Amino acid sequence: MRWRSAPCTRATSCEVATRPPVARRVLAAKRQASITDGRTSAAASLRWPLLRDALPNPPHVTQPARESSSPAAAPTPGPRPLAEPLVIARDFAAAEPLVRSGIDSQHLCVLQGQDEALARAAAERGRAAGDGPTPPRPHQAPWRTLVVIPTYNEKDNLEPIVTAIWRYLDTDILVVDDGSPDGTGQIADRLAAADRRLHVLHRTGKQGLGTAYIAGFRFAIERGYQRVCEMDADFSHAPWDLPRLVFASVDAPLVIGSRYVQGGCTVGWELKRRLLSRGANLYTRTVLGSGIKDNTAGFRCFHVDALAKLDLSAVHAQGYAFQIEMAFRMVRAGFKVKEIPIHFVDRRVGKSKMDGKIAREALLLVPKLRGRVKKERLAD
Numbered sequence: 001m002r003w004r005s006a007p008c009t010r011a012t013s014c015e016v017a018t019r020p021p022v023a024r025r026v027l028a029a030k031r032q033a034s035i036t037d038g039r040t041s042a043a044a045s046l047r048w049p050l051l052r053d054a055l056p057n058p059p060h061v062t063q064p065a066r067e068s069s070s071p072a073a074a075p076t077p078g079p080r081p082l083a084e085p086l087v088i089a090r091d092f093a094a095a096e097p098l099v100r101s102g103i104d105s106q107h108l109c110v111l112q113g114q115d116e117a118l119a120r121a122a123a124e125r126g127r128a129a130g131d132g133p134t135p136p137r138p139h140q141a142p143w144r145t146l147v148v149i150p151t152y153n154e155k156d157n158l159e160p161i162v163t164a165i166w167r168y169l170d171t172d173i174l175v176v177d178d179g180s181p182d183g184t185g186q187i188a189d190r191l192a193a194a195d196r197r198l199h200v201l202h203r204t205g206k207q208g209l210g211t212a213y214i215a216g217f218r219f220a221i222e223r224g225y226q227r228v229c230e231m232d233a234d235f236s237h238a239p240w241d242l243p244r245l246v247f248a249s250v251d252a253p254l255v256i257g258s259r260y261v262q263g264g265c266t267v268g269w270e271l272k273r274r275l276l277s278r279g280a281n282l283y284t285r286t287v288l289g290s291g292i293k294d295n296t297a298g299f300r301c302f303h304v305d306a307l308a309k310l311d312l313s314a315v316h317a318q319g320y321a322f323q324i325e326m327a328f329r330m331v332r333a334g335f336k337v338k339e340i341p342i343h344f345v346d347r348r349v350g351k352s353k354m355d356g357k358i359a360r361e362a363l364l365l366v367p368k369l370r371g372r373v374k375k376e377r378l379a380d
């Protein structure tokens with residue numbers, strides 16, 4: 001399988017690289033203060049971060065520390081092209097500040113106990129093949145982990161994403177397929193027959209993302225998993241970020257792979273989609289005041305015992321609204337929520353299932369959530 005995530009700002013990085021060091025640092029600092037959409041568009045770099053930063057950040061939400069934006073103190077310039085040298089991180093904890101400082105995780109080789117020479121060679125091979133900085137062996141999380149992938153018409157993505165995940169993390173996977181007319185369910189069955197780590201749940205007809213994830217959460221609770229992750233089938237969530245997400249859950253019952261914290265961005269989305277996502281998040285943050293920057297993100301890792309304490313039967317939302325509601329329920333239950341930066345890349349192939357109905361649902365649900373979700377002290 002060959003694929004390469006679109007470099008976040010390949011054009012702008014190249015442009016920066018031709019400038020003298022001081023100008024380069026100033027530009028980098030400006031970009032650092034406004035990492036938004038993988039581009040330095042004027043609108044993106046000015047308004048939203050100001051509004052975003054004006055909002056309070058409650059104590060249960062951990063945000064990456066904000067580095068100074070003065071040119072002298074600016075960290076290494078952000079997102080790098082593929083030709084960039086590999087950066088080595090001792091472990092996943094050490095990797096996080098590097099990604100926050102602007103290093104694209106596709107150039108990051110995380111040792112996590114593996115031999116440095118072997119890891120470096122494997123990562124270089126992986127990058128050359130377009131598979132990212134692959135480890136010599138898949139990482140082993142200290143928890144029994146299940147990755148839930150909901151699918152609807154993802155025939156061209158399913159096998160590549162499953163293969164890519166297993167390259168980075170030794171984990172069980174549950175595919176929840178809603179009778180995809182394109183045969184995704186049959187591909188899932190074939191993969192499951194070849195590897196016991198893959199499970200498939202077939203549902204009849206398109207029933208929505210929210211109920212697919214709830215089914216996945218119940219599966220994780222019933223089978224004694226300790227961590228359950230949400231991930232799209234379409235490569236928007238980089239497989240090399242999956243171990244980062246899982247390891248970051250050591251001290252947080254919910255970890256969100258976030259586009260809207262420092263070091264995060266979206267790549268390849270048209271303006272309309274970027275505005276929609278930004279708008280939905282600004283609206284949600286303003287109305288709910290939960291302090292979470294990326295409420296609609298679909299790349300997450302939950303502690304299963306935390307999910308088991310929630311009333312999952314009360315969650316009916318789909319799409320964006322589902323993600324907003326789940327995060328809010330975790331906050332209201334007193335669980336710590338942590339956001340780690342990711343570069344979200346527009347889907348590789350196939351069509352997005354996002355539509356106006358999903359956006360409307362989120363718009364209407366958010367104001368109701370405050371009254372509907374009771375404040376509880378479920379967390380230990």
Ligand SMILES: Nc1nc2c(ncn2[C@@H]2O[C@H](COP(=O)(O)OP(=O)(O)O)[C@@H](O)[C@H]2O)c(=O)[nH]1
Nearest residue numbers: 150151152176178207208209212232233352353
């Ligand atoms: N089982 C199931 N999966 C769905 C449904 N709608 C979307 N998905 C899957 O959920 C993931 C996210 O949907 P996607 O279209 O990528 O949304 P986007 O990332 O917001 O554009 C993808 O893997 C889809 O195939 C659904 O109704 N049922």
Ligand SMILES: [Mg+2]
Nearest residue numbers: 232234236347
């Ligand atoms: Mg997607």
